[in-house]
Amino acid sequence: xxxxxxxxxxxxxxxxxxxxxxILATLDVSSQGRTASDxxxxxxxxxxxxxxxxxxxxxxxxxxxxxxxxNLAFLRSENERLSDLVRELEREQADVEALKAxxxxxxxxxxxxxxxxxxxxxxxxxxxxxxxxxxVRFIDKGSEDGIVVGQPVVSEQxxxxxxxxxxxxxxxxxxxxxxxxxxxxxxERTGETGWVDGQGSGPLKLRMPGERLPVFEGDRLVxxxxxxxxxxxxASISEDAESGVNFGxxxxxxxxxxxxxxxxxxxxxxxxxxxxxxxxxxxxxPPEGIPEGDL
Numbered sequence: 001x002x003x004x005x006x007x008x009x010x011x012x013x014x015x016x017x018x019x020x021x022x023i024l025a026t027l028d029v030s031s032q033g034r035t036a037s038d039x040x041x042x043x044x045x046x047x048x049x050x051x052x053x054x055x056x057x058x059x060x061x062x063x064x065x066x067x068x069x070x071n072l073a074f075l076r077s078e079n080e081r082l083s084d085l086v087r088e089l090e091r092e093q094a095d096v097e098a099l100k101a102x103x104x105x106x107x108x109x110x111x112x113x114x115x116x117x118x119x120x121x122x123x124x125x126x127x128x129x130x131x132x133x134x135x136v137r138f139i140d141k142g143s144e145d146g147i148v149v150g151q152p153v154v155s156e157q158x159x160x161x162x163x164x165x166x167x168x169x170x171x172x173x174x175x176x177x178x179x180x181x182x183x184x185x186x187x188e189r190t191g192e193t194g195w196v197d198g199q200g201s202g203p204l205k206l207r208m209p210g211e212r213l214p215v216f217e218g219d220r221l222v223x224x225x226x227x228x229x230x231x232x233x234x235a236s237i238s239e240d241a242e243s244g245v246n247f248g249x250x251x252x253x254x255x256x257x258x259x260x261x262x263x264x265x266x267x268x269x270x271x272x273x274x275x276x277x278x279x280x281x282x283x284x285x286p287p288e289g290i291p292e293g294d295l
Contacts (some may be wrong), residue, residue, distance in 0.1 A: 118229060120154075120266040121145050123171075135178040135198065137161075139265060142169045152268045158233035158256030159183065159223060160265050171267075175259060176204065176234065185221040185234050187213075193224055196235060196253055204235050204255055209248040216240050221253055229271055 123139035141147055143166050153160040153173045161181065165172035174181055177198045185206070186193045194208030206221065219237040223230055233256045241251035 118268045118270040121147065121269055122264060122266055123147075124264055125262055126170075135175040135200065136164070137173045137175065137259075137262065137265075139171050139173060139267070140169070141267065142167045142171050144168050146269050147171045147267055150271075152228045152232070152271055153265050154232060154268065155257050155262060155265050157258065158235075159228065160257050160259075160262065162228075163267060173265070176255060176257075177201070177259065183228060183234055184224040184226045186224050187215055188220040188222050190215075190219075194249070196221060203238055203252040206235075206237070206241075206251045206253045207248065208243070208250075210243070212243045212249040214240065214242040215249065215251050220256075229268060 121141055123141040123145075125137045126140050127138040129136045137160075139153075147163060147166050149163055149166055151163045153163060159176055161173045161175040161178070163171050164174045175198070176183055176196070177200060179198045179200055181198045182195050184193065184195045190213045192208060192212055194206055194212075196204040196206050199205050206215070215237045217237055217239050221234045221236065223232040223234060225231070235253035235255050238252045238254045241249055243249040
C-alpha cells in the first residue's frame with residue numbers, strides 16, 4: 001500500500017517537473033531580444049491559448065442560447081403588445097362602422113319628404129317596451145317639439161306607428177305590429193283597399209271584404225289617407241292569396257320597417273289629430289256589415 005502511494009507521488013512530481021521544464025525551454029528559446037516580462041507573457045499565451053479556445057468553443061452555444069431566450073421573451077412581449085393593438089383597432093373600427101350606420105340612417109330620415117303641408121321632426125328611439133306583449137318605442141322628442149297624440153311616425157322604410165302618449169321631452173309610439181293597431185291600406189298594384197291588423201311579433205294580417213282581385217307575393221300596401229297620410233308604404237304581401245267565397249280576402253303581409261334595427265324615426269307634424277277617432281287610436285273596426293270573426 002505505502003510503496004504504491006510513494007510511486008504515485010513520484011510520478012506526479014516527475015510529470016510536474018517535466019511540464020515546468022518544457023515551459024522554461026520554450027521561454028529560453030524565444031527569449032532572445034526580449035525582456036523577461038515579454039517571455040512570461042508569451043509563455044502564458046502559449047499555454048492558455050488552447051484552453052481559452054476550448055472554453056470559447058464550449059460556451060459560445062450556451063451564450064447564443066441565452067441570447068435566444070432573451071430575444072424570444074422580447075418577441076413574445078412585442079407580439080402581445082401588437083395583439084392588444086390589433087384588438088383595440090378592431091374595436092375602434094367596429095365603433096366607426098356602427099357610427100357610419102347611424103349616420104346613414106339619420107341621413108335617410110332627414111332626407112324624407114313628408115306629405116304636402118306636413119313637416120317632420122326627427123327623433124331618436126331611446127327605449128323599448130319592457131313587456132314582450134307591449135309593442136311600443138319611446139322617442140326623445142315631446143310636446144316641446146310639437147309632438148301630440150295621434151301623429152304618424154315613419155322611417156325611411158315606411159310606416160312605423162302612431163304617437164299614443166306625450167310628455168314635455170319624450171313620447172311613446174305604438175308600432176303597427178301592435179294587435180290594437182289597424183291601418184287602412186291600398187294594394188298599390190290594383191288600387192283595391194282593405195286594412196291590416198297588427199299580430200304581435202308575426203306578420204301583419206291584410207283583410208279585404210267581399211270579392212277582390214288576388215294579391216301576389218311582393219305586392220306593396222300603402223296608406224289610403226284616412227287615419228294616416230296617404231301613400232306611405234306599410235307592408236308587402238308575403239304569399240299569394242285569393243278571395244274566399246263569402247269571406248273576402250285574407251293574407252299575411254311583412255312590415256316594410258325593420259323594427260329590430262330602428263334607431264331614428266320621423267314624426268309627421270301637421271296631420272290633424274282632431275280628425276282621428278278613438279277607434280283610430282286603439283284599432284279600427286271592420287266595415288259595417290262584415291263581422292270581424294268572419295275575416
